Structures are given as C-alpha cells and as structure tokens.
Amino acid sequence: MRKRRMWRELPLHLMILPGMLFVLTFSYIPMAGITIAFQKFIPAKGLFGDQKWIGLDNFRYVLDLPNFIQVMWNTLYISSFKLVLGLAVPIIFAILLNELKNEAIKRSVQTSIYLPYFLSWVVLGGILIDLLSPSGGLVNSIIKSFGLDPIFFLGDNKWFPTTLIASDIWKNFGYGTIVYMAAITGIDPGLYEAATIDGANRWRKAWHITLPGMRMVIVLLAVLSLGQLLNAGFDQVFNLYSPQVYQSGDILDTFVYRIGLLEAQYGVATAVGFFKSIVSLVLISSAYYIAYRVAKYRIF
Amino acid sequence: MSSSPAAQPAAADSFGKYDPPIELTTVRNLNDVVENNVLSVLKGETFEDNRWTRVYEELLGIKLKYDWVIKGGDTSDQYVQKLNVTLASGELPDFITVNAVQLKQLAESDQLEDMTALYEQYASPFMKEVFTQEGSGPLDAATFDGKLMAIPQVEASIERSMYIWIRSDWLSKLGLQPPKTMADVRAISKAFAENDPDGNGQKDTYGLGLTKDVFGGAMGLEGFMAGFNAYPNIWLEDETGKLVFGSIQPETRKALQALQEMQKNGEIDKEFGIKDGGKVSEQIAAGKIGMEYGEQWNSIWPLQLNKNNEKDAQWQAFPIVSESGETPKVPLKFSTTKFVAVKKGIQHPEAIIKLFNMHLEKNWGETGEFDKYYAPPNAESVWQLSPVTPYPLKKNLDAFRDIDAARKAGDMSSLKGEAKTIQEKLEMFSSGSAEGFALWGWERIYGPEGSMGIANQYDQNNQFLMDKFVGTPTPTMVERKTTLEKMQNETFIKIILGQPIEEFDKFVADWKKLGGDKIAQEVNDWYESLK
Numbered sequence: 001m002r003k004r005r006m007w008r009e010l011p012l013h014l015m016i017l018p019g020m021l022f023v024l025t026f027s028y029i030p031m032a033g034i035t036i037a038f039q040k041f042i043p044a045k046g047l048f049g050d051q052k053w054i055g056l057d058n059f060r061y062v063l064d065l066p067n068f069i070q071v072m073w074n075t076l077y078i079s080s081f082k083l084v085l086g087l088a089v090p091i092i093f094a095i096l097l098n099e100l101k102n103e104a105i106k107r108s109v110q111t112s113i114y115l116p117y118f119l120s121w122v123v124l125g126g127i128l129i130d131l132l133s134p135s136g137g138l139v140n141s142i143i144k145s146f147g148l149d150p151i152f153f154l155g156d157n158k159w160f161p162t163t164l165i166a167s168d169i170w171k172n173f174g175y176g177t178i179v180y181m182a183a184i185t186g187i188d189p190g191l192y193e194a195a196t197i198d199g200a201n202r203w204r205k206a207w208h209i210t211l212p213g214m215r216m217v218i219v220l221l222a223v224l225s226l227g228q229l230l231n232a233g234f235d236q237v238f239n240l241y242s243p244q245v246y247q248s249g250d251i252l253d254t255f256v257y258r259i260g261l262l263e264a265q266y267g268v269a270t271a272v273g274f275f276k277s278i279v280s281l282v283l284i285s286s287a288y289y290i291a292y293r294v295a296k297y298r299i300f
Numbered sequence: 301m302s303s304s305p306a307a308q309p310a311a312a313d314s315f316g317k318y319d320p321p322i323e324l325t326t327v328r329n330l331n332d333v334v335e336n337n338v339l340s341v342l343k344g345e346t347f348e349d350n351r352w353t354r355v356y357e358e359l360l361g362i363k364l365k366y367d368w369v370i371k372g373g374d375t376s377d378q379y380v381q382k383l384n385v386t387l388a389s390g391e392l393p394d395f396i397t398v399n400a401v402q403l404k405q406l407a408e409s410d411q412l413e414d415m416t417a418l419y420e421q422y423a424s425p426f427m428k429e430v431f432t433q434e435g436s437g438p439l440d441a442a443t444f445d446g447k448l449m450a451i452p453q454v455e456a457s458i459e460r461s462m463y464i465w466i467r468s469d470w471l472s473k474l475g476l477q478p479p480k481t482m483a484d485v486r487a488i489s490k491a492f493a494e495n496d497p498d499g500n501g502q503k504d505t506y507g508l509g510l511t512k513d514v515f516g517g518a519m520g521l522e523g524f525m526a527g528f529n530a531y532p533n534i535w536l537e538d539e540t541g542k543l544v545f546g547s548i549q550p551e552t553r554k555a556l557q558a559l560q561e562m563q564k565n566g567e568i569d570k571e572f573g574i575k576d577g578g579k580v581s582e583q584i585a586a587g588k589i590g591m592e593y594g595e596q597w598n599s600i601w602p603l604q605l606n607k608n609n610e611k612d613a614q615w616q617a618f619p620i621v622s623e624s625g626e627t628p629k630v631p632l633k634f635s636t637t638k639f640v641a642v643k644k645g646i647q648h649p650e651a652i653i654k655l656f657n658m659h660l661e662k663n664w665g666e667t668g669e670f671d672k673y674y675a676p677p678n679a680e681s682v683w684q685l686s687p688v689t690p691y692p693l694k695k696n697l698d699a700f701r702d703i704d705a706a707r708k709a710g711d712m713s714s715l716k717g718e719a720k721t722i723q724e725k726l727e728m729f730s731s732g733s734a735e736g737f738a739l740w741g742w743e744r745i746y747g748p749e750g751s752m753g754i755a756n757q758y759d760q761n762n763q764f765l766m767d768k769f770v771g772t773p774t775p776t777m778v779e780r781k782t783t784l785e786k787m788q789n790e791t792f793i794k795i796i797l798g799q800p801i802e803e804f805d806k807f808v809a810d811w812k813k814l815g816g817d818k819i820a821q822e823v824n825d826w827y828e829s830l831k
Contacts, residue, residue, distance in 0.1 A: 043388040043405060044408075046388055155574045263401070263778050263781065
C-alpha cells in the first residue's frame with residue numbers, strides 16, 4: 001500500500017530534483033566558505049590551503065571595534081521600522097485602493113506608486129539630494145511655505161533614519177500593494193454580497209472580510225521579511241549617507257563593506273556575514289513558529 | 301644607447317633576445333578606451349596580437365599569452381572578482397599585476413620570485429633612472445625584508461600637486477588680484493560669496509567648492525591646508541627624524557578653524573557634507589562656485605562643464621599660497637599602487653624586467669617611436685596594449701617644458717613625441733572650431749598660463765613634500781585605517797559645519813587611542829628598517 005503510493009508520486013519527486021540540485025550547488029556547497037570566518041585568511045594560499053586558524057578572533061575583533069554597538073543599534077532601529085511600516089503601509093493602501101470603484105483611476109494610481117520600485121538607489125540618491133535640499137529643494141520649499149524651518153533630511157542625525165525609512169517605504173510600497181491587491185481579488189465576492197444583505201458598511205466589510213482574506217499572504221510576507229532584519233538596505237544607505245550622518249546611518253553592511261572589503265579583510269567580512277545568518281535563522285524560525293501558533297500558518 | 305641596443309655589451313642583458321622564444325602568461329582587463337578607441341581603429345591588430353606583443357616577440361623573443369581577459373576597467377567588479385578568484389585559487393600566471401595588499405599576501409605566502417638581484421642585473425640604465433626619479437619610494441614599496449618581491453608599476457606622485465583653480469573672469473569683474481597669501485584667498489572667497497560675481501542680483505554663489513570626501517584630486521582640501529603648513533593624510537618627518545601623521549597636527553586644527561569661519565560666512569555650501577564630486581561639479585557647471593583646490597587636470601573635469609554652459613567663463617590655475625606669503629610646500633601623496641609580481645619558480649623571471657626596459661625604450665628611448673607605440677593620432681591609448689606601462693615620471697612636465705621653449709622660440713617644428721601631440725591639441729583649440737572648444741581644458745593645462753607652468757615652478761623651487769611612508773599597509777593599518785579615516789572625515793566635516801574646534805582635540809586623542817599610536821610605531825619601525 002505504502003510502497004504503491006511512493007511509486008505513484010515518483011514523477012513529483014523527480015520534479016523536485018533540479019531544484020534540490022540547484023540549492024545544493026549554489027546554497028549548501030558554498031557554505032564551506034564559512035571556514036574563512038575562523039581563519040586569518042590569505043587569499044593567495046587558496047580556500048583550502050595552509051591558512052592559519054584563529055578561532056573566534058575575527059568575531060572578537062569586530063565586537064571590539066569602536067562604534068560597533070552604535071552600528072548594531074542603527075541597523076536594528078532602521079530595519080525594524082522598515083519592516084513594520086513596510087508591511088503596514090501596503091496593506092492599508094491595498095484596502096483603500098480596493099474601495100475605489102473607478103477602474104481607470106485605480107490602475108493609474110497602482111502604476112504610479114509602483115514606478116519608483118524600478119529606479120535604482122544610485123539614481124534615486126541623486127534625485128533625493130536635490131529634492132530634500134534645505135536651501136533649494138522642493139520638499140523644503142513646501143515646509144517653508146507653512147512658515148516652518150527647513151529640515152536637512154540627509155545631513156541631520158535626528159532626521160536621517162526617518163528619511164531612510166520614509167524613502168524606502170516610498171520606493172517599495174507599490175510592489176507590496178500589488179501583491180495584496182492580488183490576494184484581495186482571490187476573496188469570494190459572495191462574502192461581500194452576503195455582508196451587504198446583512199447591512200454591513202464599508203468599514204465592516206474591510207475589517208471582517210478583506211483583511212482576514214489577506215491574512216495568509218500577510219503572514220507569509222512577514223515571515224519572509226523577518227529573516228532580513230539585519231539587512232537595513234546596503235544600496236540605499238550607501239548611496240545616501242555621508243560622514244555627517246555616520247553616527248545615525250552607518251549600518252552593519254556599510255560597516256563590513258568599509259572594514260572587510262576595502263581593506264581586504266575577508267575573514268572579518270565573513271565572520272560578520274556568518275553572524276548575521278545565525279541571527280536571521282533564529283528570527284525566521286521563531287517567526288515561523290509564532291505564525292503557526294497564532295495564525296495556524298505553515299508552509300509544509 | 302645606440303639604435304640597436306642589443307649590439308652594446310653593457311646593455312646586452314637588458315635587451316637580450318630569447319632564442320628559441322619563450323612564452324609568458326599573465327591576465328588582463330580590456331577597458332572601454334582600448335576596445336573602442338584603439339582596437340576598433342587599428343587594422344589587423346587584436347588584444348592578443350598587436351604592435352606591442354609583436355615588439356616583445358620580435359625584439360625580445362617573448363610571446364605573451366593571456367590566461368584570461370575580462371572586459372572592463374581595472375577597478376570594475378568583474379575584473380577585481382576574477383583577479384581575486386585567481387589569487388585565491390593559488391594558480392598564478394607567470395606574472396600578474398596586483399595592489400599593495402595583494403602583493404603583501406602573495407609575498408607572505410612565499411609564492412613570488414625574489415627580484416632583487418635580477419633587477420640590478422637586467423634593468424636598463426634608463427629604467428633604473430625612471431624608477432628612482434622620485435627617490436627610493438617605488439622600489440621600497442615592493443621590498444619586504446630587504447628583498448624586492450615585485451616590479452612596481454611606477455606612477456608619478458608629482459601629478460598629485462595641488463593648484464588653486466579660480467574663475468578669473470570673476471576676479472577681473474570684481475577688480476581682484478590673484479592670491480599671494482591665505483588672507484588673499486579668504487578675501488577672494490568672501491568677495492565671490494558676497495559681491496554677486498555672476499551679476500544676477502542674488503546671493504547665490506560660493507567662494508570655495510568642497511565635497512563630502514573632504515580630500516581628493518578635485519575639490520579637495522590638501523592645497524588649502526598646505527597654506528597653513530598642514531599636511532593631512534600623509535606621513536611627515538618631524539625635527540627628531542621620526543614620522544608623524546599630518547592629520548593630527550595642530551596646523552590642521554588651524555586650517556579647519558579657518559574653514560569653519562568661511563562656512564559661517566556663507567562662503568562654503570552648508571550642504572557640502574552630503575555632496576560627492578558629481579554633485580559639486582553640477583554646482584560648478586551652473587556657475588555657482590568660483591574657486592576650488594585640485595590637480596592639474598581639473599580644467600578637463602569638472603571645469604570644462606562650466607565652460608560648456610557659460611562660454612565667457614574662464615578658469616585659471618594659480619600656485620597654492622601660504623599664510624605668511626613664503627613659498628609653501630606642495631604635499632604629494634605616494635601614488636605607486638600597482639605592482640607586477642612574478643610567480644616563483646618560472647624559468648625566466650628576468651624576462652618581465654626586459655618588458656619594462658622595452659616599453660620605456662620604444663616610447664622615450666633613442667629608438668623610440670612615440671607616434672607608433674604610445675599615442676598615434678588615431679589611437680591615442682595604444683600604449684595600454686602593453687601589459688607593463690612604465691613611463692618617465694616627469695613626462696608631462698617635460699612635454700610642457702618642450703612646448704613652452706618652442707613657444708618662446710616661436711618654432712613649433714622642433715617638437716616631437718608627446719609634446720607634439722599636445723601642441724596639436726592646443727592649435728586645434730586656438731583655431732576656434734567647435735571641436736577645438738572641447739579642448740579648452742587642455743589649453744588651461746599646457747597653454748602659456750596653464751597649470752603645468754606652475755608644476756614647472758614648483759619643481760624648480762623644490763617645493764614638493766613627499767609622503768614619507770611608502771611601505772605596504774602595516775598590520776594595524778589594515779585593521780584600523782578605515783575606522784580612523786571615518787572618524788577623521790566625520791570630525792573634519794562637523795567642525796567645518798560649526799561644531800566647536802575642541803572636537804579636534806578629542807579626535808586626536810581618540811585617533812591615538814584607537815590604533816593611531818600603534819600605527820605610528822609600526823610606520824617608524826619600517827622607517828628605521830630602511831636606514
């Protein structure tokens with residue numbers, strides 16, 4: 001009985017094979033490179049050459065560096081706000097957009113909020129410097145027209161993290177919105193009709209039908225994004241930060257880039273990468289567990 | 301040297317031909333300039349088989365073979381990654397061009413041929429002359445424990461000289477004279493910010509252009525600070541003969557204080573701290589900045605951008621000045637950063653030195669054919685086809701001197717080689733054609749009032765102050781340099797933007813504590829080891 005079932009499902013198992021090979025080749029085999037984190041690595045001697053083993057020295061070195069605590073704090077601060085708002089904003093926007101009955105307006109709004117997603121941070125960095133300039137930028141002209149003092153968004157340590165978070169949301173929320181819109185279209189219209197007959201207003205319907213209907217997608221995206229908690233966005237920060245805002249804007253990735261890659265300290269860079277992976281693994285596992293307990297959600 | 305160098309016994313080794321021919325392997329990058337401006341116009345030549353590879357094969361009996369060629373610049377991601385993979389694999393080609401850190405790693409893992417004796421024996425007198433034109437620095441940089449572990453790809457530090465580039469049309473408009481002291485520089489900067497030099501009735505111009513990188517070849521501060529006898533980022537010898545780091549000296553504090561005053565006065569853009577070179581060059585192009593410190597080529601970039609926008613704009617380079625009016629020192633950062641390393645155990649390690657000899661000889665030697673091998677009019681960068689590219693370190697200055705002498709004698713026919721090529725550009729500019737207009741930047745360098753004339757003056761006055769540390773990064777430097785640099789730029793920018801000058805004293809204390817003292821110790825140990 002059991003054997004026959006295996007036999008019947010063999011084609012399905014074979015279909016997983018290429019994927020497994022892919023993961024094995026590109027994700028598991030390269031993990032051997034983690035050994036670099038425990039070596040005083042000299043590239044010229046080769047990956048499996050006669051390298052000097054130094055135990056946890058690379059990790060100790062990183063923890064000893066001045067500012068590491070500050071950098072860690074910046075990373076967590078910036079990325080947790082990005083995480084929460086990056087989830088909430090598209091959800092709210094998708095629900096609001098769903099209430100729009102005019103298809104043409106709906107589409108054009110959808111397209112225009114999706115647009116910044118396609119611009120790279122190199123390009124956006126240049127645009128933002130002009131746009132946010134306290135002397136001649138558009139944003140500050142508006143602030144000034146209300147009789148307020150101009151704000152140096154990119155040069156003031158008080159404002160820089162907020163600017164990072166806001167510009168990141170602005171760039172990416174269009175993408176999230178489209179995913180949620182897709183989830184909403186999957187909801188049975190019969191539920192809305194029934195609710196209308198029961199006398200539910202728009203808010204009631206959004207709260208009791210639309211939101212629960214999106215639950216699975218929300219949980220999935222939340223679980224996936226938790227694994228990224230220690231990635232506060234290298235591209236963005238690298239293109240927007242400056243010595244003036246190192247204090248509030250330097251994150252783990254820019255820190256590693258400067259220390260590890262510019263000075264060819266591969267051992268140190270790998271140690272930090274390894275450290276990040278472990279933290280991410282713990283986070284994503286616990287998120288998965290919580291998602292199961294709270295929302296009965298599981299992938300397998 | 302006679303026309304057939306091989307016939308002379310003294311130089312026989314330097315140019316001796318291998319018979320039968322030998323083969324040398326290396327790796328290369330193929331950049332856009334070579335691909336589009338050189339190979340595409342040369343008939344019958346490829347990256348693997350061209351006038352340079354033929355010279356090496358015909359005259360030296362050396363066949364070059366590339367293990368791999370990557371398209372892109374030598375700092376492009378693809379090239380750097382492929383190079384790193386090659387180094388990590390441990391399978392080196394016969395010779396390979398690497399940076400100082402890579403060289404150190406290769407030397408430490410005992411993979412390189414000791415070139416000390418071979419250099420003495422095979423380097424031609426011309427090569428030895430070129431390699432010591434800036435003192436022993438280039439060779440010291442490739443020397444570990446007294447052994448020469450690579451042939452440096454020499455670069456001219458003299459090209460790091462600083463000039464004050466000023467909008468001279470603004471100077472005359474406001475009735476000002478070129479600066480003679482730092483007080484004059486400050487006065488010009490003030491006038492440019494306050495007296496509406498662009499005549500639009502608004503206070504929207506700045507005196508001095510600066511970027512968030514603070515230092516560098518364009519819009520950098522090295523030249524300004526030198527006016528206060530401050531020499532940040534380089535190692536100097538103090539009265540006791542010890543090396544000290546320029547950034548932490550009291551003179552630097554003074555220079556920062558002056559900049560702070562200028563910023564408070566609106567002479568420096570309050571937003572410079574977030575703007576990179578590209579952003580500041582936009583401001584220069586728009587005619588908002590009237591002065592910047594930089595190197596001799598600044599007229600080509602970014603100043604030509606301004607010229608293109610405003611036909612009547614004019615910029616001129618002036619020598620840097622000091623507070624007292626005495627001739628200031630011109631700091632030069634050591635620029636040889638690439639090294640040609642030779643794999644241990646190859647049969648003819650000396651052949652690499654012969655490539656260097658030949659490259660110098662064919663371009664600048666007695667048998668040289670500059671027009672064929674360095675810069676033919678249709679393919680200016682033909683020299684880049686050679687895997688080794690040494691050049692006389694004062695070649696640009698020499699070209700200027702030749703042009704200037706010819707100009708004064710009124711006879712341009714005597715010019716040859718590089719000087720002739722440049723003179724043709726200057727003539728094209730003075731013809732007034734549209735094509736010539738694009739060469740304005742060149743006229744500002746080699747013309748009668750060009751930056752090279754000032755380089756000449758610096759050279760004759762012995763004004764150069766060389767960076768005294770030319771070794772590979774010390775262990776603590778590798779560990780802490782970026783951290784210390786970050787702290788330095790952060791502090792300097794904050795002070796210029798108005799934080800109390802006492803921040804500088806805190807920076808000095810922190811710098812020492814966070815590894816600076818240890819670096820200074822290592823640097824001095826290295827310095828001692830040379831004596």
